[in-house]
Amino acid sequence: MFVRLVYESFRRQKRRKALAGIAITLGVAVATAMIAVATDIGDKISRELRSYGANLLVTPQEDTLDVEIGGVNLKPPSDGAFLNEADLPKIRGTFWHHNIVGFTPMLPVSAELARSKATLLGTYFAKQLSFGKDDFATGVRTTNPWWKVNGSWPLDESGDVLVGERLASRLGIHPGAEINFSGQEHKVAGVLSTGGAEDDQIVAPLHVAQQVLGKPGAVRRIYVSALTKPEDALAKRDPKTMNPELFDRWYCSPYVQSIAYQLQEAIPHSHAEQIRQVAQNEGTVLSRIKGLMLLITFAALLASALAVSAAMATAIFERRAEVGLMKALGAGYSSVAAIFFAEAALLAIFGGAAGYAGGILLAHEIGHAIFNSQITIQPVLFPIILAIAVAVTFAGSAAAIRKAVLFDPVFALRGEA
Amino acid sequence: MSRNEIVDRRTGRPHTSMFVRMLLRAAVLRRGRAASALIAMVVAAAVTTAMLNLYADVEAKLRREFRSYGANIVVVGKDGASLPPDALNKADATLVGQGVAVPFSYVVARTSDGQSVVVAGTDFARVHKLDSWWSVSAWPESNSQNPLPALVGKRAAAVLGASGKPFQLSFQGHSVQMMAVGTLTTGAAEDSRIFISEQAFEAWTGVRASTIEIGASGSNGEVMATMKRLEQALPQAEVRPVRQIMEAEGRVLGKTRAALLAAAALIILTAALCVLATLMGWVFDRRRDFAIMKALGASEGLLNGFFAAEASVLGLVGAVLGFVIGIGLAAWIGRVNFNAAVVPRFSVLPTVVAGSIGVALLSAALPIGLLRRVQPAIILRGE
Numbered sequence: 001m002f003v004r005l006v007y008e009s010f011r012r013q014k015r016r017k018a019l020a021g022i023a024i025t026l027g028v029a030v031a032t033a034m035i036a037v038a039t040d041i042g043d044k045i046s047r048e049l050r051s052y053g054a055n056l057l058v059t060p061q062e063d064t065l066d067v068e069i070g071g072v073n074l075k076p077p078s079d080g081a082f083l084n085e086a087d088l089p090k091i092r093g094t095f096w097h098h099n100i101v102g103f104t105p106m107l108p109v110s111a112e113l114a115r116s117k118a119t120l121l122g123t124y125f126a127k128q129l130s131f132g133k134d135d136f137a138t139g140v141r142t143t144n145p146w147w148k149v150n151g152s153w154p155l156d157e158s159g160d161v162l163v164g165e166r167l168a169s170r171l172g173i174h175p176g177a178e179i180n181f182s183g184q185e186h187k188v189a190g191v192l193s194t195g196g197a198e199d200d201q202i203v204a205p206l207h208v209a210q211q212v213l214g215k216p217g218a219v220r221r222i223y224v225s226a227l228t229k230p231e232d233a234l235a236k237r238d239p240k241t242m243n244p245e246l247f248d249r250w251y252c253s254p255y256v257q258s259i260a261y262q263l264q265e266a267i268p269h270s271h272a273e274q275i276r277q278v279a280q281n282e283g284t285v286l287s288r289i290k291g292l293m294l295l296i297t298f299a300a301l302l303a304s305a306l307a308v309s310a311a312m313a314t315a316i317f318e319r320r321a322e323v324g325l326m327k328a329l330g331a332g333y334s335s336v337a338a339i340f341f342a343e344a345a346l347l348a349i350f351g352g353a354a355g356y357a358g359g360i361l362l363a364h365e366i367g368h369a370i371f372n373s374q375i376t377i378q379p380v381l382f383p384i385i386l387a388i389a390v391a392v393t394f395a396g397s398a399a400a401i402r403k404a405v406l407f408d409p410v411f412a413l414r415g416e417a
Numbered sequence: 418m419s420r421n422e423i424v425d426r427r428t429g430r431p432h433t434s435m436f437v438r439m440l441l442r443a444a445v446l447r448r449g450r451a452a453s454a455l456i457a458m459v460v461a462a463a464v465t466t467a468m469l470n471l472y473a474d475v476e477a478k479l480r481r482e483f484r485s486y487g488a489n490i491v492v493v494g495k496d497g498a499s500l501p502p503d504a505l506n507k508a509d510a511t512l513v514g515q516g517v518a519v520p521f522s523y524v525v526a527r528t529s530d531g532q533s534v535v536v537a538g539t540d541f542a543r544v545h546k547l548d549s550w551w552s553v554s555a556w557p558e559s560n561s562q563n564p565l566p567a568l569v570g571k572r573a574a575a576v577l578g579a580s581g582k583p584f585q586l587s588f589q590g591h592s593v594q595m596m597a598v599g600t601l602t603t604g605a606a607e608d609s610r611i612f613i614s615e616q617a618f619e620a621w622t623g624v625r626a627s628t629i630e631i632g633a634s635g636s637n638g639e640v641m642a643t644m645k646r647l648e649q650a651l652p653q654a655e656v657r658p659v660r661q662i663m664e665a666e667g668r669v670l671g672k673t674r675a676a677l678l679a680a681a682a683l684i685i686l687t688a689a690l691c692v693l694a695t696l697m698g699w700v701f702d703r704r705r706d707f708a709i710m711k712a713l714g715a716s717e718g719l720l721n722g723f724f725a726a727e728a729s730v731l732g733l734v735g736a737v738l739g740f741v742i743g744i745g746l747a748a749w750i751g752r753v754n755f756n757a758a759v760v761p762r763f764s765v766l767p768t769v770v771a772g773s774i775g776v777a778l779l780s781a782a783l784p785i786g787l788l789r790r791v792q793p794a795i796i797l798r799g800e
Contacts, residue, residue: 019694044672045669045672051664053661065609066535067609069523145664195659195660273604276550277604288755292754295754296471296684299464299746300683303684306688307687307690313695314694314697318702371672
């Protein structure tokens with residue numbers, strides 16, 4: 001009888017049930033999408049923050065002081081120590097290689113132009129490298145997204161160069177022209193604009209700078225752009241003072257310090273340091289945006305809980321006559337309440353499942369439209385969402401059910417509600 | 418009171434009193450349903466107000482956070498020349514509190530064992546404000562002349578050897594004694610430099626500031642306008658944007674705003690639907706009132722007017738209460754997340770009020786449209 005009552009109620013009141021079901025579906029869809037976006041936004045924003053450039057710098061361990069003013073190196077070019085270009089792919093072999101977005105070697109040397117001198121910066125643009133079976137491309141196009149080229153980017157294997165825009169306007173050089181330095185002709189693939197010291201420099205593939213310097217395989221420093229976890233108390237501790245267990249935990253967290261430590265391990269005779277301007281501020285900005293989305297998700301949950309309970313309350317309030325009839329026929333409080341709660345649970349489960357599916361679609365759309373990438377949704381979320389949907393539906397129905405059950409059947413049947 | 422007196426009193430009343438009385442009585446007699454409709458309205462208006470306020474204010478809040486990335490404008494002398502002596506004052510006058518300007522001057526000096534090291538002169542108080550990421554063990558504060566208090570970069574400190582002892586630097590034959598007061602770590606070029614105060618630097622080397630780094634606050638447009646003004650104030654200098662900082666800031670802000678907009682749209686839509694459902698239920702529930710009024714001879718226009726007035730009052734009261742709560746909510750979120758209150762924006766009030774009344778009218782119109790087609794007798798019979 002109980003099953004039949006519930007079944008018939010759904011069969012005969014399709015419109016009302018559909019309305020309540022739609023409210024639940026909508027509410028759950030919005031909640032799912034917001035939870036998905038809020039849990040994933042940290043990762044998305046931290047990728048966007050990589051457009052500030054590298055957050056780690058690897059230098060030779062026994063290096064002399066940099067003597068550099070306004071991007072012009074005043075140190076004799078062959079002075080000091082160098083890193084070995086052959087060690088670079090090893091960066092992909094570190095524990096947190098998935099978090100390393102890209103890296104760029106730099107080798108500043110000085111180039112003799114026709115009447116003047118300029119800094120020649122050797123680097124990777126989008127160099128194809130391989131480590132083990134892993135093929136990847138890395139260089140300034142990944143790590144320094146604010147570099148703009150008028151013309152085309154040179155190939156890393158070619159002898160083509162980029163000329164900084166201020167230097168180019170001084171020399172009257174346009175893309176496609178030839179530039180002569182250190183006794184060789186080079187094609188100018190494009191004019192580079194960075195807003196920094198590079199605007200006065202020539203930027204060339206790394207092997208060109210090595211040739212000018214006469215040191216094949218030499219690299220002065222490596223900029224590494226890595227996704228990191230905001231710093232906490234553990235991150236700031238000195239790894240030398242940790243016990244093995246704590247050290248493992250520190251080593252296996254993507255702190256900027258532990259990634260620096262691993263880079264030092266991977267590249268012989270190197271010293272890795274966080275670039276504080278980028279690394280330190282990343283955490284603050286990230287935690288602000290994450291916090292904001294979290295609070296907004298609470299607001300979204302509140303709004304959808306409200307929508308669901310309002311719909312349920314209205315649906316039950318309209319059925320006072322039915323309750324009156326059941327009670328007049330001798331139904332107890334608990335059996336009437338049980339019928340309503342069973343209906344609510346069914347609605348919540350079906351509406352919740354449909355809403356979850358809708359929420360996933362919504363989250364995908366948001367991910368594509370805003371971040372151009374997938375928003376991943378943990379399957380763990382499904383039972384949680386369903387439980388929340390059932391709880392909210394019950395909470396929304398409870399007051400209305402109580403009121404309906406307590407109502408005197410005589411008045412209800414006479415229609416004097 | 419005689420019957421005539423009552424009749425006199427009632428005829429003296431303006432005609433609208435019955436209309437107003439019906440509105441009031443409807444709210445008082447069906448307190449429960451009216452209250453639940455009002456609560457739905459208030460919550461929806463509160464959430465909407467909070468989202469609109471946050472959306473309008475979050476950009477300013479986040480831009481403040483982004484300013485901790487340091488300078489977004491650099492002023493340098495044309496072709497490597499020093500800036501005019503009043504350049505900093507002019508920059509300050511142009512900024513009028515909308516940012517920090519920090520002068521830098523550089524020379525290459527030699528240590529007593531002949532090593533080259535870059536020495537920079539700057540204003541420590543201003544650097545402290547602009548470059549908050551500098552990790553400094555102690556800022557030089559004393560004005561002693563001999564030895565000069567200096568802030569020494571981490572790598573420079575390693576080259577200079579033991580700290581706590583004065584060291585000697587020479588530039589073009591002028592020697593000076595310095596004392597490392599603190600060590601500086603940035604992970605960038607500053608680690609190889611020695612910083613002393615601007616006045617001491619000029620007295621020693623005779624070189625004036627060649628670079629002013631400026632952290633200008635405000636939106637991209639405002640920063641561009643600041644750059645224009647700086648160019649006019651300092652025609653001898655070159656004013657450049659720090660593209661690395663400005664472009665990344667724009668990108669992150671744009672994405673955050675878009676995510677926030679999507680969230681706001683979803684939440685407002687849900688809240689509006691919730692109000693729509695609740696109010697429709699409320700109006701539909703009152704089909705008996707509707708039928709009785711119609712049976713007593715009320716015209717279509719009067720009925721429509723009555724329900725429209727009811728919906729408008731509900732929308733208005735709900736919107737105003739919700740606005741107050743929403744402002745509080747936005748301020749709380751601002752305090753928790755940004756440590757600064759979100760400034761209440763009264764400009765969103767008309768939008769919230771208009772939206773609330775609109776939704777209320779819409780949710781009254783739908784059931785009334787259905788009821789109008791039904792004979793009052795059928796409704797009154799309870800079918």
